[in-house]
């Protein structure tokens with residue numbers, strides 16, 4: 001199906017289905033994600049945006065199965081993200097972000113990522129990889145196999161990390177702003193590669209970013225978060241501002257400014273303490289909640 005809406009319209013073959021997700025960090029009373037639903041068919045590319053602190057990283061980590069949520073709340077490839085450990089261990093579900101190192105270890109690669117190790121030794125140390133895919137990634141990311149990870153630039157180290165993370169042909173890929181320290185050509189080539197992965201293999205990608213350069217025609221879907229809620233989401237074709245040919249950056253800037261202004265208004269109405277009270281508290285703060293999270 002190509003609809004995105006929520007819950008009940010979910011098609012069994014959808015790659016990502018989130019039904020009314022409510023999420024608080026363990027031992028916290030504040031819901032960081034509120035009543036969030038999302039549905040992505042296979043082959044879609046979803047751009048995840050929103051202000052700092054809106055909940056993008058949290059959402060990606062929940063989707064990556066790092067926190068326990070209800071079995072039916074978050075489904076990846078039809079399976080519960082937290083409970084089905086094989087999603088990650090098989091490489092079908094892959095998360096690349098600031099804490100990628102631990103995740104690569106999870107995927108069974110078991111190769112240290114720091115220190116005086118040649119890039120080639122690390123990349124070729126991953127078993128069960130299609131040599132053609134590996135060569136393609138090394139070329140795409142312009143990696144010199146003799147690089148020593150403790151003696152390269154941030155962007156070069158990042159490229160090796162991304163290569164490691166993409167070696168196995170994932171079905172669902174969660175990207176948490178991984179292109180910040182890449183140069184323009186490297187970033188655009190990588191985005192194009194992701195597009196091909198979706199078109200050729202039916203892979204599904206969610207990409208959280210604040211950088212909209214070169215993303216104009218990239219997303220098929222959109223998820224815009226504000227304060228833990230998805231204010232705008234769905235197929236790009238259903239978002240009028242994006243159809244009018246306006247630059248992506250301008251569209252998102254408009255949304256962000258609008259939300260910022262509304263937040264300011266709310267705070268003015270609620271007085272000086274309003275900011276702290278603005279986030280909804282649980283009704284029974286001392287009782288274990290059905291949303292109580294456990295984490296990996």
Ligand SMILES: Nc1ncnc2c1ncn2[C@@H]1O[C@H](COP(=O)(O)OP(=O)(O)OP(=O)(O)O)[C@@H](O)[C@H]1O
Nearest residue numbers: 025026028032050051052053054055056057058059
């Ligand atoms: N480990 C944690 N424990 C408690 N609260 C947290 C934790 N991590 C993040 N938060 C809170 O959750 C909210 C969402 O944070 P998150 O990192 O998901 O936002 P984001 O949209 O990714 O922001 P950014 O654009 O800055 O990366 C924030 O209010 C943040 O303070």
